[in-house]
Ligand code: HEM
């Protein structure tokens with residue numbers, strides 16, 4: 001059985017791949033694989049049907065029209081079934097099944113790990129103990145003590161941050177537990193006090209330090225991620241969390257990761273995606289966003305449930321919705337004999353390919369520096385030979401810690417037109433995009449509001465908008481949340497081991513102690529105020545302390561680079577539909593591929609907004625070497641689709 005049963009570290013050190021890695025389907029030991037998976041689950045006493053998984057669609061679609069139990073059953077099926085005809089599919093499935101013959105990377109499947117979990121009880125309780133057995137410091141205590149709101153800007157426009165969140169929402173969306181009858185779990189006592197006793201096995205409230213100044217009460221609500229079960233409602237032998245979306249970078253935020261969501265985003269049989277007000281996102285009638293009284297504000301609906309979070313994210317959803325509809329209409333003219341379904345799928349395939357090309361050729365190179373080229377992530381020439389031996393699933397360490405590095409780059413103020421609006425006033429509000437869409441986009445790409453609109457550098461600092469005012473309701477001071485406490489608590493909820501484990505795995509030398517400035521930066525000594533041992537440092541906290549190696553010319557430190565490289569490598573070589581694959585039935589021809597590689601994010605934005613001019617490299621400000629080009633020209637290039645006739 002050549003397939004790693006628990007996605008252990010076998011695939012962690014893939015340095016380069018060659019043709020011989022292209023395994024034959026028969027070699028992969030399907031039956032053995034299925035047996036291994038089944039043995040991951042507990043047998044015997046399991047939860048009642050009504051106690052499991054019924055809440056998953058609430059979180060995925062917030063409005064899913066499908067039957068709730070139907071979804072729950074599918075979760076297990078994606079995981080346990082194989083796809084014998086996987087090679088005959090011309091297009092990706094919506095839920096990511098049949099890309100890999102074992103359906104690895106499909107939505108609603110458990111999230112594997114780089115190394116086994118370190119749960120408090122070895123089975124599923126959160127990691128709460130330090131190396132010497134004493135309690136770990138509280139998540140909020142760590143956040144306030146070593147993640148202050150200090151500004152350190154870096155010379156990149158906000159889209160450099162926003163693209164990261166956009167693709168994060170294409171790769172990872174972990175399901176949260178809900179309370180009885182699908183209600184939200186409240187894990188604190190009345191008036192945000194510490195609960196007198198554990199209220200639910202899925203509660204893991206964050207207790208606030210005695211000198212807390214930024215929040216009312218003594219407790220912050222924190223609900224554990226949902227535990228995966230099989231059809232019988234049996235949990236896994238070690239608690240496993242569920243990724244509700246497709247791992248593959250396949251534009252799932254545009255189309256959805258389940259058939260139910262995909263269906264409601266289209267008019268039946270149409271090749272276009274639904275819109276409202278001509279070319280804005282459709283309405284989520286069950287949405288709970290904040291609407292200004294006396295306006296026509298409405299909550300957005302998209303392929304990802306987090307769409308309403310902030311205007312820049314909403315605007316990327318809008319841009320890609322428009323890109324789909326614009327390209328689909330052109331393809332319709334170029335290929336009039338195609339069925340509506342064919343036009344839809346051809347367009348969807350192109351949109352997924354563009355998302356990958358922007359990510360691998362424009363975004364990863366400056367995030368990962370020279371390592372992006374060294375690891376064969378950049379895909380500007382040739383064809384990618386994908387391999388069924390590469391496991392494309394998102395890893396726990398990537399989604400709960402590494403990919404969250406982007407939180408450090410988020411600025412406190414968003415430029416919109418002539419205004420500069422604190423992000424604390426923008427959470428969950430669709431109004432800016434509905435009223436000022438082009439201004440929102442201009443601010444994001446750095447050609448809008450006058451003045452410096454830079455992102456923050458990747459370091460231990462996070463803006464107050466995230467650490468003191470996350471999702472703060474209007475006129476409710478001190479009633480927000482702290483995203484960084486959440487990141488730390490989430491790591492412990494998932495049983496993620498400490499930073500030093502991963503440092504070692506990535507081949508870096510052991511820490512010398514709380515004086516190790518070269519490993520953990522100038523503020524390393526402050527870590528000693530919260531942690532007893534360097535072996536207690538939470539993974540997220542350690543990763544964002546690492547200084548960046550200037551010779552690599554990237555944005556992130558060495559362990560972060562290592563975990564990110566491995567994940568993006570798996571998502572490239574393990575995705576049979578990777579945009580420049582040479583696999584028959586799937587591959588674009590040379591002319592089409594050339595068009596995809598020339599289609600930059602600047603061109604896509606020009607073709608879908610009223611912005612007048614953009615530089616070719618959208619992830620840098622306009623300059624002498626990156627001059628502004630007229631959007632008429634860029635959009636024309638973009639919309640010349642003759643290669644696809
Ligand atoms: C723009 C402001 C942002 C806000 C307000 C935000 C907020 C959040 C929140 C509330 C969570 C869930 C935390 C939890 O309960 O564990 C989260 C998770 C996450 N965020 Fe962000 N985020 C932002 C930007 C980013 C960026 C720029 C990136 C990457 C470059 C990113 C990557 C992630 C990842 C990978 C997760 C985990 C997703 C999952 O596994 O479900 N975020 N973020």
Ligand SMILES: [Ca+2]
Pocket residue numbers: 169170171245246247248249250251252253
């Ligand atoms: Ca996806």
